[in-house]
Structure formats: C-alpha cells, structure tokens
Amino acid sequence: MASLKPRLRFAPSPTGYLHIGGARTALYNYLLAKKWGGTFILRIEDTDLERSTPESVQAILDGMNWLGLIWDEGPYFQTKRFDLYKQHIDKLISEKKAYPCFCTAEDLTKKREAATAAKCKPMYDRTCLKLSADEVKKRLDQKLPHCIRFISPDEGEIVIKDVIKGDVVVANKELDDLIIARTNGSPTYNFTVVVDDVTMGITHVIRGDDHLNNTPRQIQLYQAFGYPLPIFAHVPMILGADKKRLSKRHGATSVMAYKDMGYLPEALVNYLVRLGWSYKDQEIFTRQELIEAFSLENCSRSAGVFNPEKLLWLNGVYIRQEKPETLAELVLPFLKNKGIENISNEILLEGIKISQEKVKTIVEFVEMVDFFFREVEPDEKLKEKFFTDDSKKIMKQIADRLNSLQTWTHETISQIFSGLVSETGLGLGKIAQPVRVALTGRSVSPGVFEIIRILGKEKTLTRILKYL
Structure with missing residues (x-):
C-alpha cells in the first residue's frame, strides 16, 4: 500500500462532544495527510443508533472547524452505508466464514458463568456453528432472532506491525467468534471499520491505543476478505495529572469548552500535538512547521499528561503574538x-x-x-480601602490638574502623577491606585495612564469626581 497516495481518516462516534483525545488523533491524521500530499477523510461512526445524536455530529464538526482541521472528503456516515455492510456480511456467509448464531442473551450468560466457574477465559463455544444445515434453515425459516458471527481461525497468530508500539502478537486461539451483525441486523463496530477503511482506500490507520485490542479482530477480517492491511499506528492515551485517563474531573475535556474559556485554536493545536510527540527542543510551532516536522517516528510510546497550566501559558504566548x-x-x-x-x-x-x-x-x-463601555461601581470593600479622606484629597488634585491639561497624551498624564509623587513624597501606588479603582471599579487593570488617555477627559473626570 506504500505506493498508493496516502489516505488517512478521523472516525469519531457522535455520542458527545469532540474530546481532547479525539482532537489530537484528528490532528495527527490531518498533519500527516498534509505532509504527504494525501487525503484527510472525516467519517462519522454513527451505528450506535441509541446514543448517536445530530447535536453530537454538529459538535464534532464545530470542533474540527474551530481547530482548522478541515477534511478533504466527507463527512461520511456509517448509517448510510448499511447496504454495503450487508453485502460484505453475505459474502462471508456464502464463503462459510460466518454463520448465524441463535443463542439468546440468557444462553450466553450461562456459558460465561460456566467458563468463569471453571476458571477458563469466557469464549463463545460455537454451539450454533455445530448446527446442521437443515437445522439452521429451519430456524431461519421460523425467523428466530439471531446474530451473525465471524469464524475466528483456530491456528496461527496475528502480528500487528505498529509504527509506534512495535510488533504486537496475538494468538488466534485467544479470539472467539466475533459478532459482526446484531440480532436487529445492524453491523458491529469492528466489522464496519474494516469495510469502511477498505472501501475508502485508507492506507494508514492512526488512532488511540485504546483501539489496539480491536486490531487483531480487524486484521482477521482483512485476511478473510483478502484485503491488504493498512499501516497501523496507535498513539498513547492522554492522562490527567493523577495519571488516570483524562476525564471531566481533570477539567474541561471538550474542545469547544476551550473556545468558550477564551483559548485560541492555534494554541490548543500546538499544545495537543506536543502531548505525545516532540521535535528537538522546539515548543512553539506554526501550522506549516507542524506539517513539515510531524512524524509518527517521533511519537512517544508512553501516555501524555494533560497540564492545564502549560496550556494556559502557551495560550498567553499566542495572544501576545496575535x-x-x-x-x-x-x-x-x-x-x-x-x-x-x-x-x-x-x-x-x-x-x-x-x-x-x-x-x-x-x-x-x-x-x-x-x-x-459601561458605568463602574467598585464594591464596598474597595471603596473603604481606597477612598479614604487622604486619598480623596489627592484624587481632587489629580482631577484639577487633568482638567487643566491642554495636551491629552500618555506623557502629559504621567507627568501629573510624577509631579504629585515629588510633591507629596507618596509612592506612585498610593496616588494611582485610588484613581484606578474609580475609573475601572477594580484594583487590577492595565496601566492607569493609558486608561485615562483612552477614556478621555470627560469620562475620566466624571468617574473620579463621583467619589469625592
């Protein structure tokens, strides 16, 4: 597949917002598609009909657009591809690589309990694979509820050649017969992923390492269909400071929550790419620099730890550059x-x-x-602290001198304050802070001389005189 034009995909399930971890996966795929001159595809895996919602789809699209991760193809929706999945299921059945399973949920529970009691790994025992053709036909004619299972090979092993993890080997005997279609006819995740990746010509499957356990089953399906394997790369998870999987208890995990909190998308992209990847000692990257520098070979095998303070610092850097x-x-x-x-x-x-x-x-x-742009009113504690009798005398002098000022500039305004510092022997803070509170309603603000310059003479005097 190396000779093909690279085709990469991001395939979220629309059961909630775009998660920070999902956004990083999308980013890695996007960067490599751009670097290699390939195609970045967005696929919505919405076969979980009970949990998938249009609102979640929109949240994913909004998050991707805000981060600037613009896809070249899609979005494709799995729910619009059921005919394609059925064709592939029928193909496996016709080639005797899959079979109907009539076991009920109660039957399967009993089998699991028996295996557990015997201290064996719970695996389906192929009860329905052993049924005669006549018995299968009879049950199908009776329209008995059934799922479809894929026949897992008994011999050999699966070798996942993972760019990040290295070779991962799983014996086929460790895998039981995977359900590829539910009793309601809907296809299951591991099956649809393979059909989609093959029919969409995906050359590289880059995703979180929570999907690594699914990969052996998916490779079995590739092999059953006779399809070439894509290149796999499973990126480490993102953890909270307590080294547990990132969740709401660690702070915001939704991409759009960071927009609402006032973060710049460029800063979040820069931060996410560095969670599990490094390039020399460089911390700050433009989008083009990321496209040129990013590689799977420099991705870490260990999980990244999400640090909100580092992200906040980085956002400040981007704000100062904007x-x-x-x-x-x-x-x-x-x-x-x-x-x-x-x-x-x-x-x-x-x-x-x-x-x-x-x-x-x-x-x-x-x-x-x-x-x-609004009227200000300091709270009572600030008034009590800063509007003392002595402070008001100084504020009155400042107001009088500002009123007489002919040229309204930062320099002429600052000269009034420095003059009072010299005359009174008070520190600038003692003189300027009451004025700051009167003008802004707060004790922390930008420089008071600049505030006075921007407010203008009329507003400045009105606000100061209000508290004398």
Whole structure:
C-alpha cells in the first residue's frame, strides 16, 4: 500500500462532544495527510443508533472547524452505508466464514458463568456453528432472532506491525467468534471499520491505543476478505495529572469548552500535538512547521499528561503574538455576552493593545476592557480601602490638574502623577491606585495612564469626581 497516495481518516462516534483525545488523533491524521500530499477523510461512526445524536455530529464538526482541521472528503456516515455492510456480511456467509448464531442473551450468560466457574477465559463455544444445515434453515425459516458471527481461525497468530508500539502478537486461539451483525441486523463496530477503511482506500490507520485490542479482530477480517492491511499506528492515551485517563474531573475535556474559556485554536493545536510527540527542543510551532516536522517516528510510546497550566501559558504566548485587530474581533462577542453594547471598535482596539501583555485568555481581556463601555461601581470593600479622606484629597488634585491639561497624551498624564509623587513624597501606588479603582471599579487593570488617555477627559473626570 506504500505506493498508493496516502489516505488517512478521523472516525469519531457522535455520542458527545469532540474530546481532547479525539482532537489530537484528528490532528495527527490531518498533519500527516498534509505532509504527504494525501487525503484527510472525516467519517462519522454513527451505528450506535441509541446514543448517536445530530447535536453530537454538529459538535464534532464545530470542533474540527474551530481547530482548522478541515477534511478533504466527507463527512461520511456509517448509517448510510448499511447496504454495503450487508453485502460484505453475505459474502462471508456464502464463503462459510460466518454463520448465524441463535443463542439468546440468557444462553450466553450461562456459558460465561460456566467458563468463569471453571476458571477458563469466557469464549463463545460455537454451539450454533455445530448446527446442521437443515437445522439452521429451519430456524431461519421460523425467523428466530439471531446474530451473525465471524469464524475466528483456530491456528496461527496475528502480528500487528505498529509504527509506534512495535510488533504486537496475538494468538488466534485467544479470539472467539466475533459478532459482526446484531440480532436487529445492524453491523458491529469492528466489522464496519474494516469495510469502511477498505472501501475508502485508507492506507494508514492512526488512532488511540485504546483501539489496539480491536486490531487483531480487524486484521482477521482483512485476511478473510483478502484485503491488504493498512499501516497501523496507535498513539498513547492522554492522562490527567493523577495519571488516570483524562476525564471531566481533570477539567474541561471538550474542545469547544476551550473556545468558550477564551483559548485560541492555534494554541490548543500546538499544545495537543506536543502531548505525545516532540521535535528537538522546539515548543512553539506554526501550522506549516507542524506539517513539515510531524512524524509518527517521533511519537512517544508512553501516555501524555494533560497540564492545564502549560496550556494556559502557551495560550498567553499566542495572544501576545496575535494582531490586536484579530484579538478585538475575538473579544467582541464575549463583551456582548456580558450585556455590553455600544462598543467603540477604536477604543476596544486601544484597550486590547494596553492589555495584550497581561492576559492569557480572551476571557481575561473582558475584565481589562469592559469598563471603557459601561458605568463602574467598585464594591464596598474597595471603596473603604481606597477612598479614604487622604486619598480623596489627592484624587481632587489629580482631577484639577487633568482638567487643566491642554495636551491629552500618555506623557502629559504621567507627568501629573510624577509631579504629585515629588510633591507629596507618596509612592506612585498610593496616588494611582485610588484613581484606578474609580475609573475601572477594580484594583487590577492595565496601566492607569493609558486608561485615562483612552477614556478621555470627560469620562475620566466624571468617574473620579463621583467619589469625592
């Protein structure tokens, strides 16, 4: 298959949001498809009719689009390919490589319990494979409920040649006869995956190593159909700080949750690719650099540990590198969600510029700029702490001098404060902090001189005088 144009796929099940782990798998496939000049395919594995939902499909598409992992083909839906699966099931039955199984759930439970009691590995005992052709026909004519099982070879072994894990060997005798179609006729996961990957011409199967246990059964099916094997690569899981599988208890696991928390997609992509892959000592990558540098050979065999603090730091790096105009567009909907209207784009851009070095998420920008567009009211604790009689005297002097100011620039504003520092012997913090609280309603903000410059004389004086 090496001579074929590479075709890679991401195949999520639409039973929830796009998980961080799934996003990394999609990213690895996307990067290699781009690097090799291949095709990146999106396939929605929605055969679990009870759990699959249109909302989950949309959540996956939204997450992929937000991360910029744009697929070349698809999305294909397994539920629209049932005729194709039936053709392949019928082929196996006609070649006597599969058979109907009439055992009930109760029958199978008893068999499992008996095997467990005998300290044997629970495996199907092929009761229905031993039925005569006449008996099978009779039961089928009676329309008795049945599934379809694939006949697992008794001899030999399966060797998974995994690019990341190395060779993984499983004896065929360890695998029982896989159910490939349920009693309701719907095909099962391991079967549909093989049919899809073959008919879509997938050359490389890159997925999480939680799928490694499925691979021997899938290889058996490839061999039964006489299909060539793809190249397999199973990437390690992503763990939380406690070294357990990443879950909600470790923080957000949904890709779109990070958008809502104010992360940049470029930062999340950069972070995810490094969870299980490295390239020299480089930490920060452009998309093109990732495409050129990424390789399966440099993927780790051990699990990656998700570190929210590292992601937050990385997001801050990307924010500092981003154009203020782009950041302003991203901040705008967050401000509107807070009920802030009548937003001046010019003032917002100014606010972004003076905050860009201080914040690590888009959400943090909101508290750095929202006071430009709304009335502010410090809480009582801040008023009590900063609006003392002595502070008000200084604030009055600042207001008077600002009112007399003819040229409204950062330099002329800062000179007023430095002059008062010299005259009073007080530190700049003692003089500036009460003004900051009056102007922003907070004790933490961008530089107070820049805030005064951007607010303008009228708004600045109105807010200061309100508390005198």
